[in-house]
Amino acid sequence: MQVALVGLGVMGKNLALNLIEKGITLVAYDKNPHAGEELLSCAKSEGLADKLHIVSDLGDMVRRLEAPRSILLLVPAGELVDAVCSELIEAGVQCSDIIVDCGNSNYKDGINRKLKYQNKFEFATMGISGGAEGARHGPAMMASGSEGGWERVEPWFTKVAASYKGESCFARVGQSASGHFVKMVHNGIEYALMQLIAEVYQLLRHGTGRSPKEVAEIFDEWSQEHLNSYLLSISSHILSLENQNNVPLVDLIDNKVGAKGTGLWTAQNALELGIAVPSLVAAVQARHLTNVYDTTAAQEMTYADRATTKVEIDLVELKDAFTLASLLAYRQGLALIKGASRTHQWKVDLSKTLQTWRAGCIIRADYLDSVAQGVEFIDTLDKEVFALRKITGQAMMTGLAFPVLSSSQTYFATLTTPSNGHLVQAQRDYFGEHGVKTHTGEVCHLTDLVEIDAKVR
Numbered sequence: 001m002q003v004a005l006v007g008l009g010v011m012g013k014n015l016a017l018n019l020i021e022k023g024i025t026l027v028a029y030d031k032n033p034h035a036g037e038e039l040l041s042c043a044k045s046e047g048l049a050d051k052l053h054i055v056s057d058l059g060d061m062v063r064r065l066e067a068p069r070s071i072l073l074l075v076p077a078g079e080l081v082d083a084v085c086s087e088l089i090e091a092g093v094q095c096s097d098i099i100v101d102c103g104n105s106n107y108k109d110g111i112n113r114k115l116k117y118q119n120k121f122e123f124a125t126m127g128i129s130g131g132a133e134g135a136r137h138g139p140a141m142m143a144s145g146s147e148g149g150w151e152r153v154e155p156w157f158t159k160v161a162a163s164y165k166g167e168s169c170f171a172r173v174g175q176s177a178s179g180h181f182v183k184m185v186h187n188g189i190e191y192a193l194m195q196l197i198a199e200v201y202q203l204l205r206h207g208t209g210r211s212p213k214e215v216a217e218i219f220d221e222w223s224q225e226h227l228n229s230y231l232l233s234i235s236s237h238i239l240s241l242e243n244q245n246n247v248p249l250v251d252l253i254d255n256k257v258g259a260k261g262t263g264l265w266t267a268q269n270a271l272e273l274g275i276a277v278p279s280l281v282a283a284v285q286a287r288h289l290t291n292v293y294d295t296t297a298a299q300e301m302t303y304a305d306r307a308t309t310k311v312e313i314d315l316v317e318l319k320d321a322f323t324l325a326s327l328l329a330y331r332q333g334l335a336l337i338k339g340a341s342r343t344h345q346w347k348v349d350l351s352k353t354l355q356t357w358r359a360g361c362i363i364r365a366d367y368l369d370s371v372a373q374g375v376e377f378i379d380t381l382d383k384e385v386f387a388l389r390k391i392t393g394q395a396m397m398t399g400l401a402f403p404v405l406s407s408s409q410t411y412f413a414t415l416t417t418p419s420n421g422h423l424v425q426a427q428r429d430y431f432g433e434h435g436v437k438t439h440t441g442e443v444c445h446l447t448d449l450v451e452i453d454a455k456v457r
């Protein structure tokens, strides 16, 4: 089997080694010649260089490949994807060739590209997760579409992906560019889980006075049980690290957090589709807030250190609250995928989606076993529901910030306790005559329901 790969950075280099190791002959190109040299040197040191051909331009790449060709792109998302596609057209790709965009592209771009390139080649989309390690040893692969070329590439993607209990974490999750939508939501969940872990650390460190190392031990203990997840494990490791002067690694790092866009797109799409994902949105805004300190508005406010209050936290309750808040992040993400799939008629298969997240990806977690059985099981977690309520209350009492924890509690409470929507409906009709819907489904005005002598002016 012969495949080509364009873009040999963090992901491309490692996926290249993975592909060759699985028996694929690889033709690889990067506009930066050092990236090709680096890949060749790694392949040599791992005894994999026989099946690798580094080319110096895309014309050479296209000539070397037998038709129908299979070409993967792992270049940064955005205009570069179109630039490479245009170059590949000039280089001679044909209608029967498949080009799979494996980067973190916006799914809207994917839909447009499918149309734009329909008479030039098969344009397919696939989100990949797992960072460098995942790409090298088995990533999660969220593919989509039904282009002709998929039958050719699917069998070896199935082998290259991570596997969980013998099942591959490659799947074509739905139609059109839904693979990129699913990867985008994967990242939205990733943001929420990362921020949630950071908030639990914050509560334990500044709310109870524990050191980063002590927090690491607690996370490590949790990781031995059902809460085991990739993000919890790396957080535990990070918090355990100190320099030679015993200064915790985390204290050597600035608080401003960057982002490349997928979390923001998740929030934007959820808002546009009218699907509530408050924990995911809160995590995006939490990153924004870490950058607020430099703004003029922030400088005009007083940011003197404010006193915070110490609290007594029951670690079992904290673990239960963390469990439920984590599950709620997946639940919100899956609800978003389900809603978008319905709107766009993508026919996304949620069980296939979860299958891709079981191993290899950043949001892999042992408790996905339960999520995979159906998200409704969350409603049965009474002990965890009580814990999330109590811990959120205690956390807020410290005076510290807990955007994802509190949003998770708010999300669950909103869905499971009496609503106040009736008052907001009434307010809208009171001032704007927008109408209200009654319990019987009738749409009318307040004045049809009660007598109002005079309105407040």
Ligand SMILES: NC(=O)C1=CN([C@@H]2O[C@H](COP(=O)(O)OP(=O)(O)OC[C@H]3O[C@@H](n4cnc5c(N)ncnc54)[C@H](OP(=O)(O)O)[C@@H]3O)[C@@H](O)[C@H]2O)C=CC1
Binding pocket: 006, 007, 008, 009, 010, 011, 012, 029, 030, 031, 032, 035, 074, 075, 076, 077, 080, 083, 084, 102, 103, 104, 105, 128, 129, 130, 131, 132, 260
């Ligand atoms: N890093 C991660 O953990 C993950 C990244 N992704 C996504 O995968 C994609 C690649 O990411 P990553 O590997 O981290 O990015 P990198 O920036 O590390 O690598 C991209 C490579 O593509 C090269 N490149 C840029 N333009 C062209 C071009 N026109 N022709 C050929 N090569 C080109 C770059 O060269 P140069 O450096 O000279 O510009 C660079 O070597 C992105 O869409 C990213 O969002 C997905 C999952 C995880």
Ligand SMILES: O=C(CO)[C@H](O)[C@H](O)COP(=O)(O)O
Binding pocket: 104, 128, 129, 130, 131, 187, 190, 258, 259, 260, 261, 262, 263, 362
């Ligand atoms: O896709 C990924 C992991 O799944 C990439 O690492 C991505 O860059 C993470 O997003 P951000 O850079 O916005 O934190």
